[in-house]
Amino acid sequence: MTAFFLSQLLVTITLIIESFAMQLKNKNYILAALSVSCFFNAWHYLLLEQPTAGYIFLFSSIRFLVSIKWKSQWISVASLSLSLLITISTYIGVLSIIGFIATVFITVGSFSKNDKFLRLMMIAGGSLWLLHNLLLWTPVGIMVEVIFVGSSAIGYYRYYRANKKPLPLEQVKL
Structure with missing residues (x-):
């Protein structure tokens, strides 16, 4: 079995988990599911010889678990600093830079107390x-995202727009 084929099998596990994770209402359940998916995604990247993405995802697996319990901004800053260190080392x-910037958004979101x-x-x-x-051209990885x-x-x-009532026509400004 080639490293590429094995990487696609591992990221398929990520695909299955992430197919339902963001449909969960409870933020902690979302973060726990993402922790597990990151673990498999990390090995997918490491098999594709993408160390920045691989190690960022291994760290993200732990970071998501930490963010369930603690929402402290200093932990968020420490996580971003460690992700930057991973990226530099x-x-x-360009893939390293894109991965780091993506991680900044996800880290900031995961330490937020606001589900929206x-x-x-x-x-x-x-x-x-x-x-x-x-x-990178990782087909299952593309499907995951x-x-x-x-x-x-x-x-x-579903949670933030569908329940909003539209404005009455006379209140709509054109």
């Missing part, structure tokens, strides 16, 4: 990981 080019903000940051970060995976961003957007809509 494993830097291999979490979902918006996941959409932004997931979109950058989608770009990363397109440039398409589903993750799509599911995040659907979850955001």
Whole structure:
């Protein structure tokens, strides 16, 4: 079995988990599911010889668990600092930069106490990981991020937009 094929099998586990994670209402359940998915995604990247993404995702697996219990801004800053250190020490080019910027959005969101903000940051970060995976050309990784961003957007809509009543026509400004 080739490293590429094994990487695609591992990221398939991520795909399954992330297909439902952002549909959960409880923020802590979302973060726990993302922790498990990050573990498998990390090994997918390491098999593809992408150390920045691999180690960022291994660290993210732990970071998501920590963010369930503690929402402290100093832990968020420490996490971002460690992610920056990982990026600098494993830097291999533009993919490292894209991965780090994506991680900034996701880290800021995961330490937020606001579920709505979490979902918006996941959409932004997931979109950058989608770009990363397109440039890397990891087919299942691309599907993971398409589903993750799509599911995040659907979850955001379901919980924060669908229940809003439209303005009466006379209040709509054109």
